[in-house]
Amino acid sequence: MKRILAVLFVVGLLVSLLVPMAASAQGGLTYESAWQVQNLENQAGSLVISFYDENGDIIPAATINDTIAANGSNNYFAIKNLALPTPFQGSAVIASDRELRVIHNLMAHNAQGVLFGASSGGYTHGSTLVNLPLVMRNNSGYNTWFSVQNAGDSDTEVTVEFYPGPAGNYYKAPTVTIKPGGAVIFDQATPGMSVLGTKFVGAVKITSDPEPIVATLVEVSPTDLMAYDGFGMGTELVAQIGYAKFVGPIFHYDNPVRDEYWSGVQVQNVGTLPTTVTLEFVPHYAANGVDCTETQTIQPWSSATFGVLSFVGHPAAPPNTCYANNQRHKFVGSVAVLSNSANQPLNAIVNQTNQTRRKAASYSAFMEEExxxxxxxxxxxxxxxxxxxxxxxxxxxxxxxxxxxxxxxxxxxxxxxxxxxxxxxxxxxxxxxxxxxxxxxxxxxxxxxxxxxxxxxxxxxxxxxxxxxxxxxxxxxxxxxxxxx
Incomplete structure (x- = not known):
């Protein structure tokens, strides 16, 4: 029996995973992709990697047939596949007779050769409803783009709705058709997305009919790159549609051991009622800070940012005890939901940034049920x-x-x-x-x-x-x- 994994990725000597001729929309970055495949079984196996272009058409000459050792792992760089066109934007599907897991590393350089990097997961299956807790346009230098891939066996109709949080306008994008295995890019930095407002910070709801989809979002600034996995109903992978509680295993505030890392938590309410959410920040051990909380009310399908203003004692910070308890001292720990007044399902991501060293990365918070x-x-x-x-x-x-x-x-x-x-x-x-x-x-x-x-x-x-x-x-x-x- 073959297991299937979908991987959204890009490779190219020019800007890729973007609408053609839209090189400047993502800061003129040159993207490359690599991914690591892990065999979870005690027997060696075989795998086949199939590549799809942006139209959803397979590229037969680029197909990779390989073996993977028992409990072993393989690394692949798409740019080394000479059968792929240059530049290339698209997606891949990995089939194997063994149980596999895959991660995708997205690398980019700007015109000055400065490195950007982000990571996301491979997907074992998709969903007809996918949510993205943090989507941005012109937010302090950050823009986002996301790729939606058809994980089904036939054409599917995909609709994207943008819900503003702290800033922006509601917008329902025109429905697009995606072929099986194919992917479509939604780029918030393009002129056509001005309908979101001069500045947009919020969330996205993606629906598909009739086939399941998967999605990955990338956050881009002039100095760094972040990516996270979309949240899909009933999926086995890292992110599900939402539960009343979630946990983020690591949260930093001004961690001097790691050159001053900071974190922010973006929480999306994917329920039908407004809900007041209190997050609890718990240090790994006593020397890493003091337990504290922050509280905000989130409207349905919208999202809110936690942990950014509260730890610095900003006048606009929501109700919290983080500044009073930690006084801008180091905090390294985890974050979880302490209370959720209307018991609504939530999604969340955690961003980690180091402005001094120009490093940043994002991950999807977990539901404890996972x-x-x-x-x-x-x-x-x-x-x-x-x-x-x-x-x-x-x-x-x-x-x-x-x-x-x-x-x-x-x-x-x-x-x-x-x-x-x-x-x-x-x-x-x-x-x-x-x-x-x-x-x-x-x-x-x-x-x-x-x-x-x-x-x-x-x-x-x-x-x-x-x-x-x-x-x-x-x-x-x-x-x-x-x-x-």
Whole structure:
């Protein structure tokens, strides 16, 4: 039996994943794509990667047939596929006789050669309803664009609705038709999107009929790039349509250990009633800050920003205890919903930024119901051309968890660094596991984290970063929760 994964990606020597001739709309960036494929089974397997152009037509000559080792991982750079046209914008579908998980790293450079980077996931299946909690146009230098891919077997009609939060206008875009496997780009920086207003900060609702879709959003500024996975109803991947509570495994405020990182949480109400939401920020341990809260009311399908103004004590900050409790001192911890007055379903993303080093990345917050005993981490690095990873694992249970993380190298010559490490994590808290300097020089591979008890509930994100580089060499992806006994 073959399993199918959909991957939205771009590659090209010119601006790609954009409407043709719209190079300037995304700051004149040159995009490239790479993705890491992880085999979750104890047997070697085969895989086929099929490429689709922006019209949804397959490119047969570009098809990749490959094998993947048992519990191993493969890395692919689309730009190395000489059968793809240059420039290229499109999507890919990966089929295999093994259970796989995939992440996609999107890389870009501007005309001065400055690096930009972002990461997102591959999708095991889609949904006829997908939501994006944070969409922007001219917001302090940020614009967004998102790609919607048809994950079904026939043509599908896709409608996009924009709901303003702090700024902008409601707008329902004309319905578009997408072929199976094909993808369409919605770029908020184009002149045609002026209907959103001079400035737009809000959320998007995407509906499809009759086929399921998947979506990835990219946030672009003159200095950095971020991406996150769309939230789809009933999907197995990292983000579901919404629950009354969610958790973000890591949240920073002015973390001097990591060169002053800051975070913001964008929360979308995907219910039918206004609701007042209180978020709780919990430090990883006492030296990392003091527990605090922030409260805002969110209208249906709209979204609100938490954590940005409250920790600095801004006069316009919503009701909160974060400034009073932390006095602008370092805070490193997790964030979760403490209360939701109307019990409405919510989505959320967490942005991490470092303005000093020009690094930024985003991840999708988890619903606690997604937590499982085991989590797949397709890309782990230690001193890989300056890149390291940090794994943040959240214990969603009410008791302390003991877990094992098994690291498996991609290349046989690095198998000497394969290892299993053991950790304990207190209930409702996170632990950051630093891979840099702790696995082996040049290690590139994957990992799997599992609690020792069947009732354990874990969530995880992975930060990929090259600290020494001035530029956005910072990527974050969500770990994949696995349904295992």
């Amino acid at each position: 937590a499982t005993r085991c989590v797949s981490l397709p890309l782990i690095m230690d001193r890989n051309y300056g890149y390291d990873t940090n794994v943040t694992i959240y214990n969603a249970n009410t008791v302390t968890v003991t877990l094992d993380i098994t690291y498996t190298a991609e290349k046989p010559e690095k198998a000497i660094y394969n290892r299993t490490d053991t950790y304990t994590i207190a209930p409702k808290t996170s632990k950051v596991i630093v891979n840099g300097g702790n696995i082996g020089p040049g290690f590139v591979g994957s990992a799997k984290a599992c609690g020792r008890n069947s009732s354990d509930k874990l969530l995880a994100i992975v930060n990929e970063i090259r600290h020494a580089e001035y530029g956005d060499s910072f990527y974050v992806y969500n770990g994949f929760n696995l349904q295992e006994p």
